[in-house]
Amino acid sequence: MGHSVYLDHASTTYTKPEVLKEMLPYFTDLYGNPSSVHRYGREARKALDQARERTAAALNADPNEIYFTGSGTEADNWAVKGTALANSKKGNHIITSSIEHHAVLYTCKYLERNGFEVTYLPVDEYGLVDPEQVRNAITDKTILVSVMAANNEIGTIQPIGEIGAIAREKGILFHTDAVQAVGSIPIDVKEMNIDLLSLSAHKFYGPKGAGALYMRKGVKSEQIMHGGAQERNRRAGTENLPAIVGLGKAIELAVTDIPQRNARLEALRNRLIDGILSTVENTRLNGHPIKRLAGNVNFSFEFIEGEALLLSLDIKGIAGSSGSACTSGSLDPSHVLLAIGLSHEIAHGSLRLTLGDRNTEEDIDYVLEVLPEVVQRLREMSPLFNQNKGGRTYV
Amino acid sequence: MYSEQVMDHFMNPRNVGEIENPDGVGEVGNARCGDIMKVFMKIENDIIVDVKFKTFGCGAAIATSSMSTELIKGKTVDEALRVTNKKVTEALGGLPPVKLHCSVLAEEAIKAAIEDYKNKQAEKQTADSI
Ligand SMILES: Cc1ncc(COP(=O)(O)O)c(C=O)c1O
Ligand SMILES: [Zn+2]
Numbered sequence: 001m002g003h004s005v006y007l008d009h010a011s012t013t014y015t016k017p018e019v020l021k022e023m024l025p026y027f028t029d030l031y032g033n034p035s036s037v038h039r040y041g042r043e044a045r046k047a048l049d050q051a052r053e054r055t056a057a058a059l060n061a062d063p064n065e066i067y068f069t070g071s072g073t074e075a076d077n078w079a080v081k082g083t084a085l086a087n088s089k090k091g092n093h094i095i096t097s098s099i100e101h102h103a104v105l106y107t108c109k110y111l112e113r114n115g116f117e118v119t120y121l122p123v124d125e126y127g128l129v130d131p132e133q134v135r136n137a138i139t140d141k142t143i144l145v146s147v148m149a150a151n152n153e154i155g156t157i158q159p160i161g162e163i164g165a166i167a168r169e170k171g172i173l174f175h176t177d178a179v180q181a182v183g184s185i186p187i188d189v190k191e192m193n194i195d196l197l198s199l200s201a202h203k204f205y206g207p208k209g210a211g212a213l214y215m216r217k218g219v220k221s222e223q224i225m226h227g228g229a230q231e232r233n234r235r236a237g238t239e240n241l242p243a244i245v246g247l248g249k250a251i252e253l254a255v256t257d258i259p260q261r262n263a264r265l266e267a268l269r270n271r272l273i274d275g276i277l278s279t280v281e282n283t284r285l286n287g288h289p290i291k292r293l294a295g296n297v298n299f300s301f302e303f304i305e306g307e308a309l310l311l312s313l314d315i316k317g318i319a320g321s322s323g324s325a326c327t328s329g330s331l332d333p334s335h336v337l338l339a340i341g342l343s344h345e346i347a348h349g350s351l352r353l354t355l356g357d358r359n360t361e362e363d364i365d366y367v368l369e370v371l372p373e374v375v376q377r378l379r380e381m382s383p384l385f386n387q388n389k390g391g392r393t394y395v
Numbered sequence: 396m397y398s399e400q401v402m403d404h405f406m407n408p409r410n411v412g413e414i415e416n417p418d419g420v421g422e423v424g425n426a427r428c429g430d431i432m433k434v435f436m437k438i439e440n441d442i443i444v445d446v447k448f449k450t451f452g453c454g455a456a457i458a459t460s461s462m463s464t465e466l467i468k469g470k471t472v473d474e475a476l477r478v479t480n481k482k483v484t485e486a487l488g489g490l491p492p493v494k495l496h497c498s499v500l501a502e503e504a505i506k507a508a509i510e511d512y513k514n515k516q517a518e519k520q521t522a523d524s525i
Contacts, residue, residue, distance in 0.1 A: 325429040
């Protein structure tokens with residue numbers, strides 16, 4: 001086998017060995033139900049409490065403000081639907097951004113079909129939400145502002161502290177989808193005036209299928225999952241304890257050395273960005289040059305289509321992702337790329353490479369060796385590409 | 396996700412390129428929906444003696460472009476018109492259901508090129524008869 005370079009860490013990460021090690025006993029030996037009275041149950045409860053404490057500590061929250069869920073998606077759904085339902089007497093207006101993950105966006109669309117009004121704030125060419133636009137969008141009907149901490153596709157980091165301050169000043173709840181941000185940017189829910197925050201373990205070297213919602217004490221929210229009395233009567237369903245233990249360990253690791261890990265990732269990221277810009281013509285970097293996640297690289301290559309690019313890279317052992325329509329099963333390219341003002345054709349030619357802790361300089365150099373050839377091969381096949389003129393201009 | 400044949404035609408596409416002074420050209424699709432195919436044909440006595448294509452699109456679009464041009468090369472214009480996207484897809488060992496729409500492109504581009512050829516023929520005849 002030749003090279004194998006995984007550059008899709010924003011989709012999911014591997015589980016770190018030290019995380020897995022803490023999880024394993026909860027499958028085979030400490031398998032009690034945390035709700036049970038007996039010793040098995042008490043042991044499980046202890047582990048659940050510890051995971052909750054670790055998660056709270058990572059966010060500067062109180063353990064009582066952490067609720068475990070089955071995914072980041074569930075945390076987003078709960079945050080948005082739960083607060084909308086609980087505060088509908090106060091108002092029916094929600095403010096969010098046009099580049100949220102579908103877990104927030106489609107939840108908002110669902111609420112729109114059920115009597116709520118949603119403002120989808122535009123972003124600038126870098127994908128930034130303007131806090132002043134948040135302020136201006138607030139009406140006396142507004143009950144929730146939901147803006148993601150960092151975008152999953154283009155990596156743009158939002159000014160959530162500023163947005164949180166505005167929401168707090170106006171007495172409106174502020175939710176942030178921090179699924180991509182945890183472990184990558186320091187988060188302090190108190191300092192940033194965050195009322196609700198979603199996270200997901202498999203984005204920071206924990207297991208899949210474990211998420212959490214931070215809900216500040218006193219936040220009015222409806223239950224979404226009804227049933228047993230788990231999670232202090234607010235989220236029914238027997239806890240996925242091994243995964244939650246993994247989440248607790250992973251988040252503890254993820255927030256301890258952010259500056260060092262980011263410095264390493266940023267160096268690799270910049271090597272990749274600079275390398276691509278200097279070897280491939282007619283490309284653009286999507287997202288913000290500085291306010292971006294340390295591991296995120298997102299390019300559009302003119303005249304070619306993203307899925308064809310992914311396939312070609314995959315054959316060379318490089319795993320990435322794309323916002324092209326042909327990778328999504330829909331006919332439209334990524335809503336994020338369209339929201340930053342890209343034309344459909346440029347959006348179709350996007351490639352996202354997201355770095356993780358295991359990536360090395362050799363990985364980056366291998367990509368830089370392979371990518372220009374691959375892009376050139378596809379361009380030579382493209383009717384949009386004119387070799388002599390270096391490309392046709394779009395109308 | 397893709398069959399071996401699809402990957403083969405994607406990695407080693409047949410008939411890529413352009414033809415100078417073609418007898419028929421067809422371009423279909425648009426960059427908005429993500430796929431564009433342009434077909435060039437050299438036609439002598441109603442036989443497609445050469446065909447080339449250029450495609451902007453996904454793996455399925457490129458593979459169907461390649462396979463369909465293979466299937467019509469050397470055929471008469473009428474035979475070529477009977478090469479449907481279904482036949483092309485079958486020859487490729489099938490496509491994932493979500494990718495079927497990408498395979499329609501090739502059939503349409505071939506039809507467009509033949510139509511262009513027929514229009515040009517008709518024009519020539521009118522010109523000749525003046
Ligand atoms: C920003 C963002 N929000 C939510 C999610 C959904 O998280 P999960 O995969 O845990 O449901 C993701 C992951 O794809 C994400 O990137
Ligand atoms: Zn396609």
